[in-house]
Amino acid sequence: MSFLVEDNPARRRFEILVDDALAGFAAYVPRGEVLVFTHTEVESRFRDMGVGSALIRAALDQVRERGGRIVSECPFMTAFIERHPEYASLVTVA
Template sequence: MTDQTPAPIVRNVADRHRYEILVADESAGFTAYRDRGEQRVFYHTKIHEAFSGRGLASQLVREALNDVRAAGKRVVPVCPYVKKFLSKHEEFADVTDAVTPEILQWLDAELK
């Protein structure tokens, strides 16, 4: 018997400031961001427990970063998972900016 589960789909839900990953039309998780000029500041990634262990976080973040690149924006990895992903995937170094105290202060104000 073969697995008939459709491939996961990643979509940008701009009005909610996040990318979501869907498995069979069910939300499996998200990575949240805020835009700061030409920077997309990622601050939280979550895969729901029922979907953990499938590599979905990696797929989600990779596709989100590809979308950021295609949009001509830059990535700021405040989220620990995104930061860890970037440390292992140097192909995104050209679109990555460092997290600074100024960005953290700005993000804190944005999220209040």
Template sequence: MRNETEVRNNIDATRYELQVDGGLGIARYERREGAIIFTHTEVPEALQGRGFAGRLIKGALADVRDQGLKVVPLCAFVSAYLDRHPEEQDLLATDAPG
């Protein structure tokens, strides 16, 4: 049984997922030329404001780092997360792919 607080890369659905308290948060992405392009982050309304999306993105970025990829934050939430976490900014792609 998978840990409920574990961020999972659902490659077939091209999204990262985090399931908490019966709700599923997602961070949609596209993968191109050595980068993950985050396009949308969504959490259930009942879980908003509890740090759920931040945990989702933190886990997603850890996986991106493990894969040796860069990030293009088209999603406003991911962009704001990176602004608040300078330790993650080395993941930013300097040349946006595609």
């Protein structure tokens, strides 16, 4: 199984493809250099396979590479960051 995570600015979300099928997304609202993540969704057939975590990790890595910051209004992303404090430095207040 191969994962590919890409930013889709036109739809304001990071999307994860699993073996070329859209498996989920993390939606955001841009506010300057800050992305406010509002919702993460994984298709039911891809749940419990690590797809959501792979999506969040790749999205946060891409934000870090760009020098951006995030606000997490998404409970899944917030829980991920709490479990992976190496991403805490990306979080800012709205």
